[in-house]
Each structure stands twice: as structure tokens, then as C-alpha cells.
Amino acid sequence: MTAIQDSPVVSPYQRSVASYWNAERNPVNLLLGEVDGTYHHHYGIGDADWSVLEGPEDTRHDRTIKELHRLECAQADLLADHLGAVTPDDRLLDAGSGRGGGSFVANRRFGCRVDGVSISEKQVAFANEQAEQAGVADKVRFHLKNMLDTGFETGSFRSIWNNESTMYVDLSLLFAEHARLLARGGRYVTITGCYNDTYGLPSRAVSQINAHYICDIHPRSTYFREMAANRLVPVSVIDLTPATIPYWELRARSSVTTGIEEAFLEAYKDGSFQYLLIAADRI
Numbered sequence: 001m002t003a004i005q006d007s008p009v010v011s012p013y014q015r016s017v018a019s020y021w022n023a024e025r026n027p028v029n030l031l032l033g034e035v036d037g038t039y040h041h042h043y044g045i046g047d048a049d050w051s052v053l054e055g056p057e058d059t060r061h062d063r064t065i066k067e068l069h070r071l072e073c074a075q076a077d078l079l080a081d082h083l084g085a086v087t088p089d090d091r092l093l094d095a096g097s098g099r100g101g102g103s104f105v106a107n108r109r110f111g112c113r114v115d116g117v118s119i120s121e122k123q124v125a126f127a128n129e130q131a132e133q134a135g136v137a138d139k140v141r142f143h144l145k146n147m148l149d150t151g152f153e154t155g156s157f158r159s160i161w162n163n164e165s166t167m168y169v170d171l172s173l174l175f176a177e178h179a180r181l182l183a184r185g186g187r188y189v190t191i192t193g194c195y196n197d198t199y200g201l202p203s204r205a206v207s208q209i210n211a212h213y214i215c216d217i218h219p220r221s222t223y224f225r226e227m228a229a230n231r232l233v234p235v236s237v238i239d240l241t242p243a244t245i246p247y248w249e250l251r252a253r254s255s256v257t258t259g260i261e262e263a264f265l266e267a268y269k270d271g272s273f274q275y276l277l278i279a280a281d282r283i
Contacts, residue, residue, distance in 0.1 A: 008146035009119050017168055020214055021098075021120035028256040032069040033099065039130070041098030042164040042191070043275075044071025044247035045078065045240055053253060064254045071247045075191065075240075076105045076163070082236060082279040083159040084187035086110040090158035093117070093181060095147040095174075096165025100127030100140070107140045115152070117145040148173045150181065157181045161189040167215040171222055175230035182282040188232055189279045191240070194220045196274050203272035208263040223278060232280040240275040241268050 009015045033039030048071065052063035079102065086092065088111035094103040097116025100123075107114050118124050127142040134140075145151065147162075148169055160178050178188055193209070195202045197219045202210070206217055227234060245268055252261035267273030 008144055008149075010146060010149075014119060014146070014168075017214055018119045018121075021118070022122045024122075026256075026258065028068075028251070028258060029099070031065050031256060032072060033101065035066055035069040037130070037134075038073070038101045038104055039099035039126075040069075040072045040076060040101035042072060042075060042102075043244055044068060044073075044075050045243040046071050046074045046246065048246040048250045050250070052250075061255045064250065065256070068247065068251060068254065068256070071250075073105075075244075076102050078240075078277065079161060079163055079189055079191050080105055080109050082187070082189045082277065083110075083161065086112055086158055088112050091115065091156060093150075093152070093157045093160040095160055095162045095178070096168070097123070097127060097142055098165075099123055100130050100142060102161065102163050103127070103140050103142070104130070104134065104136070107136055112139070112158075114140045116140070116142040117147050117150055118142065119144070119146055148177055150177065152181055154180050155183045157186060158183060159187040159189070163191050164193065166190055166192050166223075167210075167213075167217045171218060171226040172229065175226045175232055179230040179232060179282055184282060186282045187279060188227075188282065189277070190223070191275070191277045192218075192223070193273055193275050194218055194223060196272055197221045199270075199272040203267055203270065205263040205267035205270070206273050209260060209267065209273075212258075212260045212263070217273075220274060220276070223276075227278075227280050231283050233283050234278055234280045236277070236279040238277040240277055241273075244268070244275045 052067045091113045094116040103114040103116045124142045131137040131140045
């Protein structure tokens with residue numbers, strides 16, 4: 001097992017987030033990852049195959065888990081589609097890498113070096129073990145680092161992404177660090193939930209999501225304002241809200257419900273919450 005360095009947390013809030021993810025053993029993450037050994041920490045997109053709820057009761061759980069995993073893999077593939085013209089000689093950064101799923105997706109697709117960072121010791125150790133088992137530890141490495149201050153060399157990355165991890169940090173600090181790390185012309189991509197400015201303040205459902213995950217969901221406008229302030233120019237913005245609703249509807253009828261599914265569905269359907277992909281170039 002890879003040795004763990006000193007904790008990179010810089011505030012009591014970050015310490016609480018790290019503690020949450022160090023203790024997290026949620027079946028909705030672990031069981032889905034066991035389908036094919038790729039452990040994601042995000043949600044899914046695309047039309048669900050509702051036939052998984054039909055047929056023999058004794059195999060319904062397994063069918064549903066596989067379908068939820070297929071939908072979350074589709075989300076990871078879509079993010080990778082927007083990382084730009086990556087070559088095997090490039091280096092990528094997975095900011096808030098969780099148990100490593102997105103990093104392995106990128107390495108398999110591009111054959112390049114990928115570094116993942118997380119403030120959770122358990123996530124970093126788990127992901128590095130996965131890299132060793134997959135025989136890609138020479139290319140895919142995970143570090144106990146703070147995405148706001150990674151210590152990596154300036155301009156050393158071709159592409160950087162956050163997959164549902166921006167709601168744990170101040171975006172002005174995050175995008176300043178990403179702009180420092182990206183080579184000129186490099187690509188930044190995020191898939192994130194954000195609250196809809198036109199709705200007003202965060203809705204009750206959005207507040208429930210914040211409380212459940214110990215996070216602070218940002219308004220949509222903050223992403224574009226802070227990108228502009230940090231030389232990140234959007235080249236693609238996709239509203240994935242309609243595409244993610246089937247995932248949540250299926251999850252709500254599955255054996256791995258966590259109690260937060262209805263809050264997500266309410267927020268998406270009443271327009272107070274949006275699920276966006278934003279790709280931006282570093283100028």
C-alpha cells in the first residue's frame with residue numbers, strides 16, 4: 001500500500017469533509033464499482049433500461065446495480081469526450097478523484113499519465129491499490145493533496161477536471177489553481193450540480209442536498225464569473241438535467257437508496273437545480 005503523507009486540509013470544514021469520506025462505505029458507490037472494478041463517485045446520465053425492474057425478484061438487485069453503473073459510466077465517458085486532443089505524452093489531473101474511477105477511464109482512453117488528488121486518506125489508498133492491481137501504477141497515481149494548493153508544477157497539465165467535487169471548495173481559489181496548473185491552451189472540464197440563479201436563493205431541496213453531503217452548492221453564475229476571472233473561457237456548456245433524471249428515478253426504486261433521491265428529483269424538476277457540463281480553455 002502506498003504511504004500516506006501528512007494531511008493537506010487547511011480548515012475545520014475541510015477536516016469534516018475528509019472525515020466524511022474517510023468513513024464513507026456507501027453501497028451506492030461500492031456495489032456499483034464491484035460490477036467491473038471501476039469505482040466512480042458521481043451520478044449517471046442517459047435513458048434507463050426499466051426492464052431491469054421486471055423479471056425474477058431474486059436477480060432484480062443485481063440487474064439494477066449493473067444498470068445504475070452503466071449510467072454512471074456513461075457520465076464519465078461524456079466528461080472524457082470533452083477533455084480535448086489528449087495524447088499519450090500528456091499529463092492530466094483528476095481534482096477530487098474519489099476512488100479513482102475517472103482517472104482510470106482517462107488512462108484507458110488516452111494512454112496518458114493521470115494524477116488524482118483527494119483530501120481523503122482512505123480514498124487515496126484505495127485508488128492506488130486499484131492502480132497497482134490494474135498494472136497501471138506507473139501511469140496513474142493518486143495523492144493526498146488539496147485541490148486548492150496541489151504543489152504541482154505550473155503549466156504541467158494538458159487537461160484538468162472536477163467531477164461533482166467543486167461544491168466542496170471556493171471556486172475563486174479552485175480556478176486560480178487550475179489556471180496555474182494548465183498549460184496555455186489546455187482544457188478544463190467540470191460536471192456539477194449548481195443552483196439556478198433565476199430561481200432565487202437555494203431551494204429547500206437544494207439545502208437538503210447540501211446538508212446530506214456536507215457541501216455548499218454554488219449558483220450557476222459563480223462558475224462563469226470565476227472562470228472569466230481566471231482565464232478559463234467556456235467552449236461548451238451542456239445542460240444535463242433532463243439526462244440525469246432517469247438515473248435518479250431508477251436509484252429511488254433500487255436497493256441502494258440513501259434517502260436523498262427525492263430531494264434531487266424535486267430540485268431538478270422544479271427548476272431550482274441544474275446538472276451542467278462546462279468545458280473551458282485556458283487562454
